Amino acid sequence: MKHSFLAVIALVLVAMLGAQVPGLKSVFGVVIPWLAFVIFLGGFAYRVLQWGKSPVPFRIPTTSGQGKSLDWIKQDKYDCPATGAQVIIRMILEIFAFRSLFKNTKSEVHSGPKLTYESSKWLWLAGITFHYCFLIIVLRHMRLFTNPMPAFIAALEFGDGFLQIGAPTVYITDLLFVLALSFLFLRRLVNAKVRYISFAADYFPLFLILSIGITGILMRYFVRVDVVSIKQLAVGLTTMSLPAADVMDKIGTMFFIHLFLVCTLMVYFPYSKLMHLGGIFLSPTRNLANNSRMVRHINPWNDLKIKPHSYAGYEDDFREYMVNAGLPVEKELPKASEPEA
Amino acid sequence: MYDGGKIITGLIIFIGLMTFPVWHNGGNAGVLPKQEKPVGKTACVKPTVEMRTSHMLLLNQWRDEALREENRKPFTVDGQDYEKSLMVGCMNCHTDKKKFCDECHLYTAVKPYCWDCHFPPKENL
Numbered sequence: 463m464k465h466s467f468l469a470v471i472a473l474v475l476v477a478m479l480g481a482q483v484p485g486l487k488s489v490f491g492v493v494i495p496w497l498a499f500v501i502f503l504g505g506f507a508y509r510v511l512q513w514g515k516s517p518v519p520f521r522i523p524t525t526s527g528q529g530k531s532l533d534w535i536k537q538d539k540y541d542c543p544a545t546g547a548q549v550i551i552r553m554i555l556e557i558f559a560f561r562s563l564f565k566n567t568k569s570e571v572h573s574g575p576k577l578t579y580e581s582s583k584w585l586w587l588a589g590i591t592f593h594y595c596f597l598i599i600v601l602r603h604m605r606l607f608t609n610p611m612p613a614f615i616a617a618l619e620f621g622d623g624f625l626q627i628g629a630p631t632v633y634i635t636d637l638l639f640v641l642a643l644s645f646l647f648l649r650r651l652v653n654a655k656v657r658y659i660s661f662a663a664d665y666f667p668l669f670l671i672l673s674i675g676i677t678g679i680l681m682r683y684f685v686r687v688d689v690v691s692i693k694q695l696a697v698g699l700t701t702m703s704l705p706a707a708d709v710m711d712k713i714g715t716m717f718f719i720h721l722f723l724v725c726t727l728m729v730y731f732p733y734s735k736l737m738h739l740g741g742i743f744l745s746p747t748r749n750l751a752n753n754s755r756m757v758r759h760i761n762p763w764n765d766l767k768i769k770p771h772s773y774a775g776y777e778d779d780f781r782e783y784m785v786n787a788g789l790p791v792e793k794e795l796p797k798a799s800e801p802e803a
Numbered sequence: 804m805y806d807g808g809k810i811i812t813g814l815i816i817f818i819g820l821m822t823f824p825v826w827h828n829g830g831n832a833g834v835l836p837k838q839e840k841p842v843g844k845t846a847c848v849k850p851t852v853e854m855r856t857s858h859m860l861l862l863n864q865w866r867d868e869a870l871r872e873e874n875r876k877p878f879t880v881d882g883q884d885y886e887k888s889l890m891v892g893c894m895n896c897h898t899d900k901k902k903f904c905d906e907c908h909l910y911t912a913v914k915p916y917c918w919d920c921h922f923p924p925k926e927n928l
């Protein structure tokens with residue numbers, strides 16, 4: 463945890479010092495973001511294709527409900543889907559409502575000793591809050607990248623600034639974002655069991671995303687930056703028409719720190735646990751219908767030259783040895799060859 | 804590749820969404836704001852650089868001072884007194900909201916809700 467924290471501090475310092483050097487503004491503002499974005503998309507596609515190449519010979523859905531059975535037994539359609547349509551609904555619920563996280567339980571040992579399990583929704587609540595805030599914040603950022611901005615983002619901005627507190631208006635998602643991330647971090651510190659299984663790969667993304675949020679909030683409410691010039695740069699990145707050097711000079715250091723941390727996140731993304739963004743779609747335990755009893759699934763790497771070998775045939779081959787070893791057989795040895803007992 | 808059709812379709816949709824601003828802008832950076840500075844005046848309330856980035860913080864501070872602390876002490880620019888106010892302070896010099904404030908705000912897609920109640924200059928009820 464110490465090292466993850468120091469790593470993020472080091473990244474902040476790199477951007478802070480780097481943006482002071484006159485020529486390096488275009489490196490931090492243009493070259494690194496472009497490279498990071500290409501690595502992000504390339505790495506993402508690579509990981510997904512890599513997963514796509516792994517065979518999934520059998521249906522291995524996790525089931526937490528009654529599978530399809532006899533007509534008079536009620537099937538739990540979305541916990542144990544049997545058709546493609548049911549799988550789609552299960553996936554939608556999983557992706558938009560984090561349904562399997564909702565089933566999270568907490569296990570505790572009480573005096574006795576007695577092991578208890580109880581439902582625990584806090585992780586789900588903080589998790590889903592964080593993810594939706596992240597989504598809304600990134601969508602709202604499209605105002606910096608698109609000119610003119612699509613109307614639905616104006617609606618998001620309006621809804622998010624609904625409280626109309628102060629100027630610039632406080633965004634509800636900014637508050638919830640930091641709150642949810644702090645919970646997710648404290649959970650790893652306070653709960654001894656979770657702490658024991660937490661590594662740098664868990665702390666680093668938390669710190670990184672938290673510091674992206676904090677620098678963004680600082681920039682909006684406290685250490686103001688020139689948003690007009692930043693938009694010129696951001697739109698320039700998407701249209702390959704970069705702003706003049708004097709525009710770059712108007713952009714404050716806080717922005718370069720924010721952007722550099724985002725670039726780090728983009729580069730880190732495909733090689734980290736954050737790839738669950740793509741992984742959720744490719745989870746065999748989520749995206750397969752539990753139809754092993756209805757459809758024959760053939761192992762893709764089966765050698766066609768190997769013929770099926772039935773049990774009866776197996777017994778024919780080994781009957782004598784089985785009988786000698788005292789194993790039960792379905793068909794006895796022919797009487798003639800029966801050893802005299 | 805197993806289920807290749809579905810996976811590749813998914814990837815293409817993902818990359819399409821991620822590069823949304825690129826094809827939305829279509830290589831056209833759009834118009835830049837051309838705010839008209841007040842004629843006959845030379846200085847703003849605070850240095851221009853600071854105004855450019857932080858005018859909303861100043862407005863918020865003025866609002867709190869005027870309405871919560873009853874401190875409506877006028878401020879001085881270039882030896883002339885102005886009221887600490889949005890409508891008769893800022894807009895006293897920046898007389899055309901459309902050609903000044905709105906130019907930038909349209910570009911950066913901000914919509915200050917102040918004008919729900921406050922009037923821009925020369926608007927009649």
Ligand code: HEM
Pocket residue numbers: 596599600602603606630633636639674675676677678679681682683689692696717720721724727
């Ligand atoms: C992982 C993606 C990102 C996250 C989570 C993030 C987060 C935030 C947050 C929480 C804020 C506070 C204000 C708000 O919510 O709008 C903010 C502001 C800001 N961010 Fe980001 N950001 C991200 C990417 C970027 C990128 C790529 C840019 C480059 C253009 C950028 C530029 C800015 C600017 C200029 C502000 C200040 C906006 C203002 O003053 O209204 N951010 N960011």
